[in-house]
Amino acid sequence: MTFKDFYQFASPxxxxxxxxxxxxAGFEFAKQGAERVLVVTDQVIRATGLVEKVEGGVADGGLExxxxxxxxxQDSDTAVVTRCAEQAMEAxxxxxxxxxxxxxxxxxxxxxxxxxxGGAIPDWEGVFQLxxxxxxxxxxxxxxxxxxxxxxxxxxxxxxxxxxIKDSERGVKVLLLDFPLAPDLAILDPESTATLPxxxxxxxxxxxxxxxxxxxxxxxxxxHGDAHALHALRLxxxxxxxxxxxxxxxxxxxxxxxxxxxxxxxxxxxATGITHSMSHPCGARYGVPHGVANAINLPPVIEFNAVVxxxxxxQFRDAAEVLGVDARGxxxxxxxxxxxxxxxLRGRLGLPGRLSEVGVxxxxxxxxxxxxxxxxxxxxxxxxxxxxxxxELFQQAL
Amino acid sequence: MAYFNDAxxxxxxxxxxxxxxxxxxxxxxxxxxADTIVRYExxxxxxxxxxxxxxxxxxxxxxxxxxxxxxxxxxxxxxxAHRFWLGQVxxxxxxxxxxxxxxxxxxxxxxxxxxxxxxxxxxxxQLESQGRTDLIEA
Numbered sequence: 200m201t202f203k204d205f206y207q208f209a210s211p212x213x214x215x216x217x218x219x220x221x222x223x224a225g226f227e228f229a230k231q232g233a234e235r236v237l238v239v240t241d242q243v244i245r246a247t248g249l250v251e252k253v254e255g256g257v258a259d260g261g262l263e264x265x266x267x268x269x270x271x272x273q274d275s276d277t278a279v280v281t282r283c284a285e286q287a288m289e290a291x292x293x294x295x296x297x298x299x300x301x302x303x304x305x306x307x308x309x310x311x312x313x314x315x316x317g318g319a320i321p322d323w324e325g326v327f328q329l330x331x332x333x334x335x336x337x338x339x340x341x342x343x344x345x346x347x348x349x350x351x352x353x354x355x356x357x358x359x360x361x362x363x364i365k366d367s368e369r370g371v372k373v374l375l376l377d378f379p380l381a382p383d384l385a386i387l388d389p390e391s392t393a394t395l396p397x398x399x400x401x402x403x404x405x406x407x408x409x410x411x412x413x414x415x416x417x418x419x420x421x422x423h424g425d426a427h428a429l430h431a432l433r434l435x436x437x438x439x440x441x442x443x444x445x446x447x448x449x450x451x452x453x454x455x456x457x458x459x460x461x462x463x464x465x466x467x468x469x470a471t472g473i474t475h476s477m478s479h480p481c482g483a484r485y486g487v488p489h490g491v492a493n494a495i496n497l498p499p500v501i502e503f504n505a506v507v508x509x510x511x512x513x514q515f516r517d518a519a520e521v522l523g524v525d526a527r528g529x530x531x532x533x534x535x536x537x538x539x540x541x542x543x544l545r546g547r548l549g550l551p552g553r554l555s556e557v558g559v560x561x562x563x564x565x566x567x568x569x570x571x572x573x574x575x576x577x578x579x580x581x582x583x584x585x586x587x588x589x590x591e592l593f594q595q596a597l
Numbered sequence: 598m599a600y601f602n603d604a605x606x607x608x609x610x611x612x613x614x615x616x617x618x619x620x621x622x623x624x625x626x627x628x629x630x631a632d633t634i635v636r637y638e639x640x641x642x643x644x645x646x647x648x649x650x651x652x653x654x655x656x657x658x659x660x661x662x663x664x665x666x667x668x669x670x671x672x673x674x675x676x677x678a679h680r681f682w683l684g685q686v687x688x689x690x691x692x693x694x695x696x697x698x699x700x701x702x703x704x705x706x707x708x709x710x711x712x713x714x715x716x717x718x719x720x721x722x723q724l725e726s727q728g729r730t731d732l733i734e735a
Contacts, residue, residue, distance in 0.1 A: 204687075204690070205687075205690045205693075205694070206693075207693060207694070324700065324701055324702065324703075325670075325698070325699045325700040325701055325703055326692050326698065326699045326703055327692075327695050327698050327699075328698070328699075328700050335698070336695070371702060373702070374702075374703065374704070418689070419689060419693075468693065469689055469692075469693060572708055573631075573704055573705065573707075573708035574704055574708075575703060575704045575707045577707075577708070578688070578689060578707050578708075578710055578711070579689055583711055
């Protein structure tokens with residue numbers, strides 16, 4: 200195995216994992232310095248009664264709920280972030296607790312930046328743009344305490360230093376990446392995914408699977424990232440179908456929360472790949488849910504990447520072995536076998552198998568390929584694709 | 598010790614490369630697909646190059662102050678930029694280490710990185726023709 204010229208890894212989020220933790224949300228969040236908490240969620244989650252339990256838990260820990268912002272839509276945007284930050288200021292909050300999926304958590308991260316440093320989201324767009332000591336080169340200035348209780352097991356946003364927020368005015372997705380964006384606290388409790396519908400559990404689980412496989416095979420892989428991603432694959436292999444097949448299986452749901460949390464570790468430091476490059480424009484142009492797009496796009500990408508070198512074939516072999524897939528043979532064979540495994544898993548989970556089934560038309564492919572070329576994930580894929588390669592991959596997925 | 602003594606040296610070398618690329622019949626149309634205006638803010642020495650990469654627009658390159666409003670701002674030491682164009686800097690690593698800071702829609706610029714590879718020998722040849730082999734050997 201190559202000794203890398205450079206990589207870095209951090210895991211700044213304190214993870215608290217187990218059962219019946221919602222009742223002690225305040226006890227745990229107090230350790231991060233929170234006193235007056237703005238709870239951020241969406242109306243679907245609020246209707247399940249989960250937020251009330253969290254509110255009770257916050258109060259039980261001696262903290263005050265300064266307010267509840269439940270206006271986060273499925274695909275949140277910068278205007279929502281601004282409103283959320285304004286509510287925190289008006290309510291005299293000093294901290295944020297996100298209860299929801301990726302959109303809720305990313306909205307909360309963005310709101311915390313605006314709340315703590317002022318301005319608006321576009322002012323902070325980019326990589327390592329948050330204010331720092333020593334004229335921008337030193338230690339980052341702190342944000343307000345942020346806790347997250349994920350209600351899906353997929354995005355891993357509760358432990359990543361990244362936020363992606365739509366800017367509806369400009370019609371673009373804004374990326375913020377900086378260490379302080381990683382939440383201070385993540386509470387992983389299977390009670391928070393108890394009402395998650397099976398199709399969403401399936402799609403978000405495939406998102407976690409994609410994070411883990413791309414994390415291991417990206418040019419930005421790292422031994423630290425692998426340690427997280429490979430164990431995530433073990434957990435996904437053992438628990439995803441159980442969690443989807445029987446949504447009352449609390450062990451499986453809990454293990455999937457852990458898997459998603461581990462799988463995001465390499466991605467948070469740039470180890471990703473072109474499955475994401477393909478899936479992002481599918482979502483932006485045709486509204487394909489991210490996990491569903493990943494589930495469809497991952498197999499042809501595995502076959503495309505696995506043949507590029509022996510080293511990459513070995514990385515796919517590591518992933519395959521953990522998933523219990525026959526890992527013999529060269530890159531072409533291992534790529535095909537692993538891709539078939541993912542296709543079969545996707546089928547058993549009841550997810551769509553083709554982009555054409557989820558509203559992507561053939562005439563849209565050239566535009567999707569152009570978009571995919573412009574994705575940051577393309578640069579860190581183990582095999583550099585041309586636009587023509589993307590056209591072919593989209594055609595295979597169609 | 599830094600490669601460049603003052604901003605003018607940066608403009609004479611890196612700046613000239615940007616001007617030449619903006620006029621290149623093969624590469625310029627590919628770079629303009631980024632459809633943005635990018636400002637490179639260099640330290641040691643302080644210097645600024647602003648480049649228009651917009652389809653259907655002239656390939657303007659300004660040194661120092663510019664009236665062009667940048668959408669993306671890339672800041673780094675001038676040495677890092679110089680070493681990048683010699684093919685000696687991995688952009689993803691430099692971003693991860695904070696050696697290059699990117700403000701704005703970074704993906705618009707990252708998509709151009711694979712296109713820069715053929716430019717590396719060209720920059721080296723340019724320096725040689727300018728009699729600046731000291732910048733290659735340093």
